[in-house]
Each structure stands twice: as structure tokens, then as C-alpha cells.
């Protein structure tokens with residue numbers, strides 16, 4: 001990593017995919033990049049805009065059905081995005097964004113929409129909807145995400161995602177549903193890693209609650225550079241409070257569906 | 261004169277009153293919801309029976325429905341008795357309690373939860389529906405704003421010409437929902453929060469908007485032509501006046517702060533005019549509304565003048581930023597995430613707190629650490645992070661004014677503590 005090195009962060013379709021505070025992920029990335037002497041350049045791509053091919057990091061948030069279908073169409077048609085993915089740019093997606101990057105996904109009403117195909121993952125509607133607090137341990141085999149501390153976040157999705165052989169789960173849930181395929185309680189996996197593409201069901205926003213994940217993305221975007229440690233006020237308190245919550249009896253009282 | 265009721269309905273009223281009284285004795289709140297539930301259990305048709313013969317106005321929105329209902333009730337009171345519900349008791353039980361409380365009232369001004377509006381409109385046969393805005397709120401419940409808009413749209417398709425909708429022309433989700441109704445009065449209330457209406461509700465194309473910051477800027481869909489309708493009533497571009505259908509501009513001198521309340525007054529005056537009340541008289545009544553169940557209330561805590569403000573979702577918090585950013589008062593923020601608040605507080609990242617940086621702030625509530633991380637990221641100076649919202653006051657200079665912005669359950673608790 002070089003001081004002053006520019007990190008081009010492309011925020012994909014926040015007006016279509018930004019229902020759950022996921023715009024906060026960009027604020028966190030920019031702030032943590034700056035604190036390390038990097039120069040973050042955030043480019044926001046709206047519907048109809050060309051997606052730049054030269055980005056270092058692409059971020060896609062969660063959203064509702066209509067926005068998700070529109071975003072998937074724009075991404076599939078984009079030459080710039082295809083070129084960036086083939087060049088190995090880091091791509092990070094949350095919730096509906098995870099579904100969009102997969103092979104295909106089902107929307108309300110039963111229609112199957114083709115995805116972008118960057119993740120070997122298929123999403124179908126699940127019952128009941130997965131809603132609630134999540135605590136998940138990152139798996140040692142989670143490729144470019146391996147070694148990260150446990151993930152904390154809030155999930156809210158009606159889709160269950162099954163992974164194919166080319167994709168690996170990001171984490172195993174301690175509490176919550178996660179990817180949620182294979183029955184009401186899900187299969188215990190959360191998120192997807194495939195090369196430089198990382199995806200999760202967690203909101204929160206996830207990078208605010210898990211700054212080490214934000215740093216891992218920045219590191220990948222900066223060509224594998226090691227970033228110096230950075231203390232973030234109140235994040236340790238927040239993580240501790242959330243962990244205590246999921247491990248207390250309160251969680252089932254708040255009618256979250258399963259605990260393991 | 262109230263209509264006469266069959267024996268079952270009279271039994272329901274008696275049982276409901278007894279249950280409400282018992283609930284109050286047990287200190288379980290105001291008894292409104294409990295009493296209403298019992299009434300509807302005994303006579304499920306009671307809402308329809310009690311609504312008969314009244315001129316009813318139902319008010320629904322994500323934000324501002326309590327305030328606007330209060331304004332409309334005040335305006336209607338210049339003409340007669342008004343049945344009116346308390347803030348928050350806005351589903352079936354709250355509605356039936358309001359109607360039962362004053363059976364002789366000729367008018368009703370009733371706030372209704374967004375999801376329950378179609379059922380309440382059908383059961384009451386209300387002749388006025390006031391529809392103001394639909395924005396993201398309580399995300400964990402999965403009541404997506406577009407789904408609410410679709411429900412209102414289906415309701416509007418069923419309305420007869422006896423019911424008039426007064427609708428905010430500045431929220432595309434509301435316009436699309438109201439359009440099928442046979443009779444709509446369009447009011448430019450202003451809608452500054454546009455993040456939930458990027459796409460056309462009719463066809464899904466991206467809406468075009470003039471970004472002039474006025475809240476009443478024209479918008480249209482380039483694909484299907486859905487557009488901001490011509491308004492009969494509107495706020496002025498600077499949100500200091502209300503333009504009536506004959507072109508007169510009224511200047512409101514509201515006790516409530518903020519441009520959203522000018523928009524609320526505009527649609528309240530329009531609704532009152534629909535009941536034959538002179539706009540100037542109606543506006544004078546709106547001006548008298550001082551606080552709405554503690555929202556905007558001024559009180560004193562340990563010698564500090566304290567104002568209580570409700571910031572319960574991104575759109576309402578964004579309006580509070582404008583009020584607290586210029587008040588010069590110390591700012592205390594409070595965040596909970598209980599069932600009534602929505603259990604997912606990630607919406608705080610949709611609030612543009614950066615506008616307040618580098619202002620000092622005190623952070624509190626059950627989810628204070630979520631809020632602390634958000635406000636620290638936004639560049640505010642965190643002076644204290646404590647569970648108790650009043651803990652920071654001790655460190656302030658004597659007599660310094662304080663604005664406290666809290667979300668729903670935090671607000672209720674605080675109000676109970678500080679409003680005597």
C-alpha cells in the first residue's frame with residue numbers, strides 16, 4: 001500500500017438497493033480508507049448510468065423486489081461491470097445484492113430472474129421470512145474472508161440461497177438463519193465467498209458492526225496490502241452488547257425464529 | 261343525535277368501558293386499546309354502527325398523522341363536536357374507542373395505521389380520507405412501503421364518489437395509490453424525503469425530479485407519464501405559506517416548528533374546507549396545536565429548558581435535523597429498538613447526520629452504541645454515551661437549553677418522566 005493511493009469504490013444503484021441503511025457501508029469504507037492515508041473515491045452509479053470498469057471495489061446493498069430486478073438487469077447488461085469482475089476487482093454485496101450476484105433468484109409471485117452469475121448460488125423463496133439478529137463465525141475455509149472475527153448483523157429476507165461447488169459459505173451461524181436454504185432453520189451457513197466476490201445477508205450496516213470485514217475489503221481492493229490497525233470508538237461496545245443479546249434468553253422472547 | 265344501537269352493540273359498549281376502567285386501575289396504560297378490543301369481540305360490527313351518521317375524516321401516513329389529525333379535529337371543533345382518538349391507538353380498537361367516547365359528535369377526525377386504513381375506510385364508510393406520505397419505517401416488520409401503497413391503491417379502486425380523498429401530490433407512492441378514486445383533492449404538502457420513491461409505482465421506471473430542494477418540485481415518469489398532479493392547495497416553495505384554490509396565500513403562524521408542519525396544516529385546512537369551514541378559521545385552529553402527546557413539548561428538567569422531539573424513522577429524523585441544527589440548544593439523542601420501534605435500527609444510517617458535524621451530542625438509549633458508532637462516523641463530537649438520556653444534563657452549564665430527539669418507545673418513557 002502506498003500513502004495517498006487512490007481506492008476507487010463504486011456504489012452500485014443505491015436508489016434501487018439501499019433500503020436497510022446499507023449506504024452506511026460506504027461511509028465506513030471511505031472513513032477507514034482515509035484513516036490509513038488512502039484516498040477513497042466513491043462513484044455512485046444510478047439507473048441508466050454506465051458502470052466504470054476501473055473500480056477497485058464494487059458495493060451493492062439490499063432492497064425490495066422491484067429494485068432488485070432492475071439492478072440485476074442493469075448489472076447483466078453492463079460491459080464495465082463484466083470487465084471489472086473478470087479483472088478480479090473486489091465485489092461486495094448485501095442481502096438482495098447477494099441474490100442478484102448469484103445464478104438466478106425467485107421474486108414474490110414465483111418468477112425466476114436471471115442473476116449476474118458471479119456467485120455459484122441459487123435463491124428461492126423461503127418460509128418463514130428470516131428476520132432477526134445474527135451472530136456468525138467466519139469459516140476457516142472462507143477463502144479471502146478467512147480469519148475474520150465473528151460477524152454481527154441483522155437479517156431480513158424472504159429468500160433462501162443454496163450454494164454450488166464453486167462457492168463457499170462465508171460463515172456458520174451461531175444465532176439466526178443466514179443463507180436459509182434447506183428448510184425453515186436453514187442449513188447453518190451464512191454468506192458467500194467466491195474469489196474476490198464476498199456477499200452476506202447481514203445488515204446493520206454490516207461494515208459498521210464488523211470493521212475488520214471493511215478492512216479486508218479495502219485490503220483486497222488495494223491489491224492485498226496490509227492495513228495498520230485502527231481503533232474505532234464504540235464498535236467494541238456495540239459488538240459486546242449484541243453478542244450478549246444473542247446469547248441471552250431475550251432473543252427467543254423477541255420471537256426470532258431459531259437458535260442453535 | 262347518535263343512532264340507536266341494537267342490544268349486542270350496547271352490551272359491547274358496556275363491556276368495553278368496564279375493561280378500560282379495569283385496565284386503568286391496573287395501571288396498564290390508558291385502557292383505550294383494551295376497552296376497544298373487548299368491544300369488538302362482543303360486537304365485531306360496532307365500528308360500522310358507531311360511524312353511521314357521522315362525518316368522518318380518516319388520516320393516514322408514515323409521518324405526521326397524529327399532528328394532522330389533531331389539526332383537523334381543532335378545525336372541525338369550530339363547527340361542532342368531534343370524535344378523536346389518542347395518538348398511537350390507531351387500529352380497530354383505538355378507532356372504536358374514539359367513536360364510542362363521543363357518540364353525539366357529528367364529526368370524527370381519526371388517525372389510522374397505514375396497514376389498517378383500507379379495513380377502517382370500509383368499516384366506517386368515512387367520507388374523507390387524508391393520505392400524506394409513505395416512507396420506510398419499522399423495516400423488520402416487512403411492511404414494505406410499496407406494499408402499503410398497493411393496498412391503498414386497491415382501496416381507492418373500491419371507493420364510491422361519496423368518499424373524497426385528500427392526497428399529497430408530492431409523494432409518488434401516495435399519488436399512485438389515490439389516483440383510482442373517483443374524487444381526489446390534490447394538496448402539495450411537500451415531500452423532502454425521496455429515497456423510497458426512486459422508481460415509478462406504476463411501471464418501475466426511474467422517476468425524473470427537479471432537484472430544487474422545495475419539496476413541491478414537479479416529478480414525472482418518463483416511461484408511463486405518471487406525474488405530479490395539478491394541485492388545488494399547496495404550500496409555497498419556501499414552505500412559509502399555504503396557497504388556497506382561489507390563489508390566496510395564507511401565512512401560518514404555527515406553534516409547531518418545521519416545514520413539515522406547514523404541509524400538515526395545508527392538508528388539514530383543505531380537509532376542513534371540505535366540511536365547509538373557512539380556510540382562515542381552520543388555519544387559526546391549526547395554529548393553536550401546541551404539542552401532540554408530548555411531541556415538540558417544552559418542559560423544564562433540573563433547571564434546563566427541554567424540548568422533546570420524536571425522530572422515529574429516516575424521514576422524520578431528517579426533519580428533526582433541520583430543527584435541532586439551528587436551535588442552539590444542546591442535543592441529546594435516544595435510540596431504542598423494541599417491537600414498537602422496529603427491532604432493526606440500521607435506518608439511522610439513512611439519516612444524514614453529517615449535516616450536524618462537528619456539533620457536540622449526547623447519546624443514549626438501549627441501542628446507544630449503534631447510535632454512537634453512527635454519529636461518530638458522521639463526525640459529531642460525542643460528549644457522553646449513557647443509557648439514561650438525562651444523565652448528560654448534569655454536566656451542562658446551569659439553565660442551558662436542551663433538545664432531546666428520541667424514537668418511539670424511548671420518547672414515551674421520557675415523556676412520562678419529564679412531562680408533569
Ligand SMILES: [Zn+2]
Nearest residue numbers: 460463481484
Ligand atoms: Zn411509470
